[in-house]
Amino acid sequence: MTDKLTPLRVQIDSIDAQILDLLSRRARLAQEVGHVKAETHAPVFRPEREAQVLRGVAERNPGPLPAREVQTIFREIMSACRALEKRVTVAFLGPSGTFSEQAVFQQFGSAVECLPCVSIDEVFRATEAGTADFGVVPVENSSEGAVNRTLDLMLATTTIISGEVAIAVHHSLMTRTGNMDGVTVVAAHSQALAQCQVWLNQHYPQLERRAVASNAEAAVMASNDASVAAIASEMAGEQYKLGVVQAHIQDDPHNRTRFAVIGHLQTNPSGSDQTSLVLAVPNKAGAVYNLLAPLARHGVSMTRFESRPARIGTWEYYFYVDIEGHVHQAAVASALAELKDNAAFFKVLGSYPLSL
Amino acid sequence: MTDKLTPLRVQIDSIDAQILDLLSRRARLAQEVGHVKAETHAPVFRPEREAQVLRGVAERNPGPLPAREVQTIFREIMSACRALEKRVTVAFLGPSGTFSEQAVFQQFGSAVECLPCVSIDEVFRATEAGTADFGVVPVENSSEGAVNRTLDLMLATTTIISGEVAIAVHHSLMTRTGNMDGVTVVAAHSQALAQCQVWLNQHYPQLERRAVASNAEAAVMASNDASVAAIASEMAGEQYKLGVVQAHIQDDPHNRTRFAVIGHLQTNPSGSDQTSLVLAVPNKAGAVYNLLAPLARHGVSMTRFESRPARIGTWEYYFYVDIEGHVHQAAVASALAELKDNAAFFKVLGSYPLSL
Numbered sequence: 001m002t003d004k005l006t007p008l009r010v011q012i013d014s015i016d017a018q019i020l021d022l023l024s025r026r027a028r029l030a031q032e033v034g035h036v037k038a039e040t041h042a043p044v045f046r047p048e049r050e051a052q053v054l055r056g057v058a059e060r061n062p063g064p065l066p067a068r069e070v071q072t073i074f075r076e077i078m079s080a081c082r083a084l085e086k087r088v089t090v091a092f093l094g095p096s097g098t099f100s101e102q103a104v105f106q107q108f109g110s111a112v113e114c115l116p117c118v119s120i121d122e123v124f125r126a127t128e129a130g131t132a133d134f135g136v137v138p139v140e141n142s143s144e145g146a147v148n149r150t151l152d153l154m155l156a157t158t159t160i161i162s163g164e165v166a167i168a169v170h171h172s173l174m175t176r177t178g179n180m181d182g183v184t185v186v187a188a189h190s191q192a193l194a195q196c197q198v199w200l201n202q203h204y205p206q207l208e209r210r211a212v213a214s215n216a217e218a219a220v221m222a223s224n225d226a227s228v229a230a231i232a233s234e235m236a237g238e239q240y241k242l243g244v245v246q247a248h249i250q251d252d253p254h255n256r257t258r259f260a261v262i263g264h265l266q267t268n269p270s271g272s273d274q275t276s277l278v279l280a281v282p283n284k285a286g287a288v289y290n291l292l293a294p295l296a297r298h299g300v301s302m303t304r305f306e307s308r309p310a311r312i313g314t315w316e317y318y319f320y321v322d323i324e325g326h327v328h329q330a331a332v333a334s335a336l337a338e339l340k341d342n343a344a345f346f347k348v349l350g351s352y353p354l355s356l
Numbered sequence: 357m358t359d360k361l362t363p364l365r366v367q368i369d370s371i372d373a374q375i376l377d378l379l380s381r382r383a384r385l386a387q388e389v390g391h392v393k394a395e396t397h398a399p400v401f402r403p404e405r406e407a408q409v410l411r412g413v414a415e416r417n418p419g420p421l422p423a424r425e426v427q428t429i430f431r432e433i434m435s436a437c438r439a440l441e442k443r444v445t446v447a448f449l450g451p452s453g454t455f456s457e458q459a460v461f462q463q464f465g466s467a468v469e470c471l472p473c474v475s476i477d478e479v480f481r482a483t484e485a486g487t488a489d490f491g492v493v494p495v496e497n498s499s500e501g502a503v504n505r506t507l508d509l510m511l512a513t514t515t516i517i518s519g520e521v522a523i524a525v526h527h528s529l530m531t532r533t534g535n536m537d538g539v540t541v542v543a544a545h546s547q548a549l550a551q552c553q554v555w556l557n558q559h560y561p562q563l564e565r566r567a568v569a570s571n572a573e574a575a576v577m578a579s580n581d582a583s584v585a586a587i588a589s590e591m592a593g594e595q596y597k598l599g600v601v602q603a604h605i606q607d608d609p610h611n612r613t614r615f616a617v618i619g620h621l622q623t624n625p626s627g628s629d630q631t632s633l634v635l636a637v638p639n640k641a642g643a644v645y646n647l648l649a650p651l652a653r654h655g656v657s658m659t660r661f662e663s664r665p666a667r668i669g670t671w672e673y674y675f676y677v678d679i680e681g682h683v684h685q686a687a688v689a690s691a692l693a694e695l696k697d698n699a700a701f702f703k704v705l706g707s708y709p710l711s712l
Contacts, residue, residue, distance in 0.1 A: 004392045008385050009405075013412075015382045016430070019375060020413050023429065026371045027421045029364050036360045049365075056369075057376055065383045069436035069467055073379065074372070076432050080425035111425055116590055118534065118600055178474065234472060239595055244474055 027081050034085030044086045045108070045133070047163040047261070048270035050078055051353035055272070058356075071356060079109020089113040091123045091132035103165040103259040104136050124153045127262050134263040136165070140304075150260070151308055151320055154278070154349050161276050161350030163261035171196055171215075171250045175222055175229045178243020185210050187218035188231035196231055198251040204229075261352070270353040273326040274303065277336070279319045280345035288319065294338035295323060298331045318345070326351040383437050390441030400442045401464070401489070403519040403617070404626035406434055407709035411628070414712075427712060435465020445469040447479045447488035459521040459615040460492050480509045483618050490619040492521070496660075506616070507664055507676055510634070510705055517632050517706030519617035527552055527571075527606045531578055531585045534599020541566050543574035544587035552587055554607040560585075617708070626709040629682040630659065633692070635675045636701035644675065650694035651679060654687045674701070682707040 037044065057074050058067035082088065090112050092100040104114060115132050117123045127135035138147045154161070171192055175183055186204065188196070190211035200209065207229070212218050215232035222230035223240040230242060237244060260276075267273075281287040295302055304322035325332040327348060340346040393400065413430050414423035438444065446468050448456040460470060471488050473479045483491035494503045510517070527548055531539055542560065544552070546567035556565065563585070568574050571588035578586035579596040586598060593600060616632075623629075637643040651658055660678035681688040683704060696702040 005389060008389050008392070012382055012385050012389075013409075015378050015385070016409065016413060017416065019378050019382075019430075019433070020416060020426065021418070022371050022375050022378070023421060023426060024418045026368055026375075027419075029368050029371070031420060033361060033364050033368075036364070053369075053372065057372060060373065060376060062377070062380045063383075064387060064440055065379060065436050069432075069439065070376065070379060072466055073429065073432045073436060074375075076425075076429045077375070080421050080429060083425065084420055110428055116603065244472075247472065 023077065023080075026077065027084055030081035031084055037085070043265050044082060045088050045265070046268070047107075047265070048268045048273075048353055050075075051163075051270040051272070051356070053078060054356055055270075075106075075109045076111075079111040082109075083111035087111065087113050088134065089115055089132045091115040091117050091126040091135040093117060093120055093123055093137065099167050099169065099257060100136055100138065100259065103167050106167065107136065107163055107165045107259075107261055108134075120147070120149045120153065124157050124159060124262065127159050127264075128157050134162070134261055134265075135159070136259050136261055138257055139164070139260045140258040148308065151306075151318075154260075154262075155318060155347065159262040159264065160266070160348075161260045161352055162263050162265040162267045163352045164274070164355045165259045165261065166256040166355045167259065169233065169255050169257045170248045171231050171255070172234050172237060172247045173229055173231055173245045173249050174219070174234075174237040174242035175245055176226050176242060178245060180204070180229065180245055182227055183229045184208060184227045186229045186231060187212050187221050189215050189218070192218075192231045192250075195250045195252065195255060199249045203246075258355070267350065267352045269326040269328050269351070272354050273324075273351050274354050275323050275325060275327055275332060275336075275351040276349040277321045277323070277339075278345070278347045278349060279321060279339070279343045280317065281319075281342075282344055291319075291339065291342050292321075294335045294342070297338075298335035300325055300332055300335045379433065379436075382433065383440055386437035387440055393441070399621050400438060401444050401621070402624070403463075403621070404624045404629075404709055406431075407519075407626040407628075407712070409434060410712055411626075431462075431465045432467075435467040438465075439467035443467065443469050444490065445471055445488045447471040447473050447482040447491040449473060449476055449479055449493065455523050455525065455613060456492055456494065456615065459523050462523065463492065463519055463521045463615075463617055464490075476503070476505045476509065480513050480515060480618070483515050483620075484513050490518070490617055490621075491515070492615050492617055494613055495520070495616045496614040504664065507662075507674075510616075510618075511674060511703065515618040515620065516622070516704075517616045517708055518619050518621040518623045519708045520630070520711045521615045521617065522612045522711045523615065525589065525611050525613045526604045527587050527611070528590050528593060528603045529585055529587055529601045529605050530575070530590075530593040530598035531601055532582050532598060534601060536560070536585065536601055538583055539585045540564060540583045542585045542587060543568050543577050545571050545574070548574075548587045548606075551606045551608065551611060555605045559602075614711070623706065623708045625682040625684050625707070628710050629680075629707050630710050631679050631681060631683055631688060631692075631707040632705040633677045633679070633695075634701070634703045634705060635677060635695070635699045636673065637675075637698075638700055647675075647695065647698050648677075650691045650698070653694075654691035656681060656688055656691045 054071045054074060057070050061067050061070045090104050090108055092104050117126060120137055123135040123137050126132040137150045139150055186207045187210045192215050193209050193211055216236050218230035219232045219236040219240040222228045222242055281291050301324040306320040307317045327333055410427045410430060413426050417423050417426045446460050446464055448460050476493055479491040479493050482488040493506045495506055542563045543566045548571050549565050549567055572592050574586035575588045575592040575596040578584045578598055637647050657680040662676045663673045665673060683689055
């Protein structure tokens with residue numbers, strides 16, 4: 001075998017030497033970019049440029065490597081080159097080793113300074129104060145819905161959104177004992193129950209399904225009561241000392257949580273972008289429908305619409321809206337101008353590249 | 357600024373295209389390697405080969421990228437190419453998002469199947485049974501010392517060590533309130549107290565220092581008593597709902613935990629290796645000293661020596677010994693042959709590349 005492997009490994013070593021040389025040349029060019037940017041105090045991290053590079057390598061990738069893994073390699077290349085200019089500091093909801101930290105690495109690569117914070121509030125504070133260049137906060141959790149504190153703080157602070165990251169999230173079936181002996185109830189947030197219903201019908205059709213306020217609460221119940229199984233993340237299971245009966249039971253293996261990258265950076269168009277807004281209207285019939293008419297008129301697609309009771313101020317509800325496109329695009333700009341005229345409250349949270 | 361940046365970005369794009377082409381050629385060669393290996397049922401993952409490639413790129417790295425970041429990039433390149441042959445499955449002490457998972461990625465790159473397990477026992481079981489190709493288990497924790505369960509299972513199972521990984525570990529000072537009002541005691545494992553003593557002398561010289569069984573126990577105490585501050589990982593703080601007074605207070609910023617990569621793979625020499633053994637001798641004066649004499653005689657350095665009370669069998673103590681070098685090296689082989697003759701119990705746990 002060694003006889004056959006040796007010439008192949010010699011060729012691989014020669015390719016590695018060429019890659020190493022190209023990485024070095026790329027890094028020197030990145031340093032020149034850094035010098036140009038420093039003259040004009042331009043930002044080191046340009047999400048739209050990095051998104052374009054990652055999409056580009058995926059499009060031109062000749063195989064046999066999957067596009068996703070080529071992107072992982074290029075994310076690390078850009079991260080390392082960027083760190084030569086300046087190591088970007090990123091605040092996130094700690095501790096280390098959470099999905100939030102994973103989202104940081106997915107957006108910035110591993111050559112960053114991580115600043116774990118104890119609360120979403122503190123992530124916003126560190127980012128507003130400039131202690132961190134960026135913050136990463138959960139926006140929408142597929143098992144718990146919108147992360148309300150994040151939505152409130154987006155409204156209340158001066159930070160804007162400069163990117164988004166989607167992270168795969170898995171549900172597991174867990175009990176105090178790690179087996180199903182004597183279990184009669186399976187508890188979880190209603191969305192998590194819904195997301196696992198095919199699997200539950202197949203494996204445990206006889207169990208009572210009990211919807212509770214959160215998956216974490218289900219985990220607490222299971223930890224106190226051997227007749228209850230919880231559906232929750234394994235992290236929650238660990239916290240409440242549950243045993244895993246079966247991991248990854250969600251029907252959709254691509255179940256995801258979305259994170260927003262917040263900061264002060266206005267992102268330029270990348271060619272495939274999204275814009276987030278907050279709106280309010282006086283509470284009268286048809287007001288919301290009329291409010292959104294300009295989007296349809298200008299052919300701008302709405303990808304998300306969420307209402308949230310106002311906790312302060314004049315309006316009963318705030319509406320969080322995501323639309324396709326970038327504020328620098330003519331159709332989007334026209335639609336938003338009209339929308340602003342109709343709205344009692346209007347704030348653009350940011351335009352940014354769609355997550356990969 | 358755009359005028360100056362455009363030509364630089366054109367050059368970077370051209371380099372990226374060349375890197376992409378080389379990655380594709382490297383991947384095709386890796387596929388050929390896979391075919392050769394498949395004919396002879398040779399293992400997909402060769403730790404010594406990957407360690408050599410990573411050391412090689414660090415040595416030949418012309419800069420300006422730091423060697424560590426070049427290694428991160430090449431680790432992902434090898435991981436992606438290896439996954440074309442076969443995606444290696446790695447069991448570890450879960451849940452996802454722990455230091456153990458970080459150790460998995462540091463050894464195997466991100467293109468692996470992760471199998472989170474609920475206990476160290478289960479990691480060994482999954483690896484012995486072949487459910488996982490490899491397992492990653494903590495061996496030595498700089499704040500708690502040796503991980504005894506791992507040592508016991510290394511003795512009791514047929515798995516061998518094929519690699520090691522060191523992960524940076526940070527200590528934080530935490531209280532129920534997140535501030536130090538009314539705090540009179542700081543609690544932690546004695547090793548953690550020792551590792552933070554310079555910082556404590558400087559910032560809180562007046563506090564009583566109380567050594568407890570583990571940092572987790574200190575976190576529990578702090579969660580029950582507002583006059584106690586705990587030194588522990590932020591992960592433990594999160595679990596017990598503590599606020600961080602100050603992160604990263606350990607005097608040595610390079611504080612580390614070591615993990616072993618276990619499996620069935622005999623690793624070949626990489627040029628910079630370590631060998632782990634377990635020994636026992638009858639309990640009489642000078643026995644241990646005499647036992648180790650062959651190492652000195654053959655010029656083999658001992659890098660770690662740890663005794664552990666036997667829980668089963670004839671011997672009072674087992675000795676866990678790490679030495680420099682590989683069992684295939686003549687001096688090491690001779691020393692071990694003599695050592696085996698003198699020992700009442702002798703087991704080589706494995707020879708493997710030193711962690712980077």
